[in-house]
Amino acid sequence: MLDINDIVHFNNDDYTVSSFLGQGGMGHVFLIKEKNGTKKYALKTLQYYLEDTDTYRSLxxxxELAQNIRHENVISYRGFDDGSVSKTPYLIMDLAEDGSLQDFLNVQKVMLDEQLCLNIFHQIIDGMEAINQVLVHRDIKPDNIFINNGVFKIADFGLAKIIQDKTRSKTFKGWGTEPYIAPEAYRFEKNTIQMDMYSIGLVFFQIAGREHALGSPKDWETAHLMTVPKALNKVNNKISPKVAEVINKLIEKRPKDRYQNWNEVRNELNVATDNNKASYRNSVNRLLDKKLSKDLQIKEIESQNNLKDNELLRREGIVGYQLEKVIRTPLEDLLTQLNKTVARSESAELFYNLADKIHDITFSFDGKKVGIWFSAIDQSDELSPSLLKKIGVVSSSNLNISKSLTPKLRGKTVLAWGAVNFFDSRGFNLLLVQSEDDEYGDWYILRNSNLVSTPHNNQAEPFALDRKGLRLFIYFIDESCIYKMDVEAIERTDLIDLITDGF
Structure with missing residues (x-):
């Protein structure tokens, strides 16, 4: 931990830790001054970290990458200590002495005019374009945009992972600050510049509208997924419909409906500037205003209709993340390590396929194969009252059979299920079940065997049920008269060992 008057060695010079500037999500911020000169920088400590974590190494x-970003509208990183020299890792960056964009907005008493807004917008766009050529920021917000001598500068890129690890909420496990998070982040989709565009759109709205586009909801997740904001020109009448339309597109719910790159945003805002100089400016603005109002009405209807679709997409995103993190990536690592130790002709192979929302993986080695399938629960997995009657279930003390049943494991909702099938017909089922702690879910395996042996039943045991079998028997794990179904909670790190035990 650094203290005031400590000496930091940087770029062959000594710097004194002069004063405490504040505390951010990752640690403390200090002002450092060149001991024998006039240079000044900001130093950010990395207070919460573990050296052997993936997050720390990724950070x-x-x-390293962020040091290559040099632009007038970006706070430059000048160097860092990864903890190998000092006990506390820290990052040294240029100093911005006129506060943050949030500070700027806090003192505004009236709506800004469009020209001033556009001037700020273009500076931020230029900075984001430079950053996104190297990485995705993931934590855009007014507190991370600074001002120095009237120039707006973006900061804290490359820091979102460590901040979120410390401050993440139960409902969101990605990166960023909830009021500015893109909807797709809740579905664990890949980081793209469209995520940053969404956040920037919300920041732009706040600059021009003096309020958040989505209000002040208690549930930010639902707001990002469902709330359609007002047209900005209805909030600030100094803003033209064209600028409102650009910002509306930046904060579209679906990434593909946003702009593809920052130059497109820049060009569209330039169109707004040209419109303001045109002879028929008032007519153009009236037509654009009507179009924007109509578009927002359509989006409001679509938003309500897509509530269930968004929940399903989110669940599929969680399942895809878990599959990648717990099964696919570890198997790929195993494949790489294994193939380094055997002849090429004996190499292991891994095949992956996604069809009809079912993930299929085949791992083969030494003439043997393990097949894995895995899928998020959807409406087709529900058990209807008519089907229950058809299979002879007319009453149950544990189930309400008057309505369709959603798969549950001893009262807990099943998020996804699948199976591991070995070459000799043995296997087990995989269950990802709702967790009380987070949205990732808890892992269980289900080993099945026949309660009654017959001369004609030569099935290897334990075995995995197919999807149809899971749909029928998941509700009767503790009372089935056909199968003995052993449920075991497992740690995700144990799963690869269980899979390789089948060879």
């Missing part, structure tokens, strides 16, 4: 890699 250090991003700091």
């Amino acid at each position: 250090i890699n991003e700091w």
Whole structure:
């Protein structure tokens, strides 16, 4: 931990830790001054970290990349210590002495005019374009945009991972600050510049409208997924419909409906500037205003209709993340390590396919194969009252059979299920079940065997049920008269060992 008057060695010079500037999500911020000169920088400490974590290593890699970003509208990173020299890792960056964009907005008493807004917008766009050529920021917000001598500068890129690890909420496990998070982040989709565009659109709205586009909801997740904001020109009448339309597109719910790159945003805002100089400006603005109002009405209807679709997409995103993190990536690592130790002709192979929302993986080695399928629960997995009657279930003390049943494991909702099938017909089922702690879910395996042996039943045991079998028997795990179904909670790190035990 650094203290005031400590000496920091940087770029062959000594710097004194002069004063405490504040505390951010990752640690403390200090002012450092050149001991024998006039240079001044900001130093950010990395207070919460573990050296052997993926997050820490990823963060250090991003700091390496971030040092290459040089732009007038970006706070430059000048260097860092990864903890190998000092006990506390820290990052040294240029100093912005006129506060943050949030500070600027806090003192505004009236709506800004469009020309001033556009001037700020273009500076931020230029800075974001430079950053996104290297990495995705993931934590855009007014507190991370600074002002120095009237120039707006973006900061804290490459820091979102470590901040979120410390401050993440139960409902969101990605990166960023909830009021500015893109909807797709809740579905664990890949980081793209469209995520940053969404956040910037909300910041632009706040600059021009002096309020958040989505209001002040208690549930930010639902707001990002469902709330359609007002047209900005209805909030600030100094803003033209064209600028409102550009910002509306930046904060579209679906990434593909946003702009593809920052130059497109820049060009569209330039059109707004040209419109303001045109002879028929008032007519153009009236027509654009009507179009924007109509578009927002359509989006409001679409938003309500897509509530269930968004929930399903989110669940599929969680399942895809878990599959990648717990099964696919570890198997790929195993494949790489295994193939380094055997002849090429004996190499292991891994095949992956996604069809009809079912993930299929085949791992083969030494003439043997393990097949894995995995899928998020959807409406087709529900058990209807008519089907229950058809299979002879007319009453149950544990189930309400008057309505369709959603798969549950001893009262807990099943998020996804699948199976691991070995070459000799043995296997087990995989269940990802709702967790009380987070939205990732808890892992269980289900080993099945026949309660009654017959001369004609030579099935290897334990075995995995197919999807149809899971749909029928998941509700009767503790009372089935056909199968003995053993449920075991497992740690995700144990799963690869269980899979390789089948060879």
